[in-house]
Amino acid sequence: MPSPRYWREIPNRYRLEAARCSACGAVLFPPRSICAQCRSDQLARFQLSRKGKVVTTTVVHVPPGEFLMEAPYAMAVVETPEGARLMVQVVDCDPAEVRPDMEVSLEFRLIRREGHSGILCYGHKGVPVA
Numbered sequence: 001m002p003s004p005r006y007w008r009e010i011p012n013r014y015r016l017e018a019a020r021c022s023a024c025g026a027v028l029f030p031p032r033s034i035c036a037q038c039r040s041d042q043l044a045r046f047q048l049s050r051k052g053k054v055v056t057t058t059v060v061h062v063p064p065g066e067f068l069m070e071a072p073y074a075m076a077v078v079e080t081p082e083g084a085r086l087m088v089q090v091v092d093c094d095p096a097e098v099r100p101d102m103e104v105s106l107e108f109r110l111i112r113r114e115g116h117s118g119i120l121c122y123g124h125k126g127v128p129v130a
Contacts, residue, residue, distance in 0.1 A: 013123045016048040016106065018084050029084035052078040054102040054126070055085065059095045066112050074098040078106070078126055090126040103129040 019031035023040035029048065034041055057076040060067075067073070074095035079085045088106065090098045104126035111123045 014108070016050070016124065017045055018048050018082065019043040019045050020082075027083045029086060046082075048080045048082055048084055050106045050124075051129070052080040052086075052104055052106060052126070054090070054098060054100050054104060055079050056100060057090070057098045059098075076104075076126060078104055080106075086124070088124055088126045090128070093128045098128075105129055 016029075017031055018027055018029040020027055020043065021035040021038060021040055022042040022044060024035060024038040026035055026037040028036060028043070031043070031045055033043065035043060055077040057074055059072050059074050061072045063071045063073070070089075072095050074090040074093075075087060076090050076098055077085050077087050088104075089111075090104060091109070106124040107127050108122060109125045111121045111125075113120055
């Protein structure tokens with residue numbers, strides 16, 4: 001991911017910021033300035049909880065070059081209690097054991113390094129709740 005895009009996404013990537021529409025109640029993640037449901041501009045920012053449930057999952061066996069050492073790994077769409085969905089890597093478990101409805105906590109961790117001496121990119125990864 002290029003550096004400028006990474007820096008723009010820090011609020012939602014680091015703090016899990018979302019927006020809730022005051023008109024229809026829709027939750028928008030990442031936050032936007034116009035509601036996708038009703039086109040209202042009355043949006044309030046808030047922080048998502050750090051837990052969720054797996055909606056769907058896949059195991060990546062042939063990853064991009066920078067993730068070769070992590071393969072195979074599980075990627076999942078996780079839905080928070082507020083209704084926002086985000087895609088995260090599920091770690092600290094066997095990738096084959098990740099299933100829909102699995103409870104995960106969203107923990108702040110290193111995602112990747114940009115280049116050999118570039119910036120460290122952090123974000124959230126899913127960790128199964130015991």
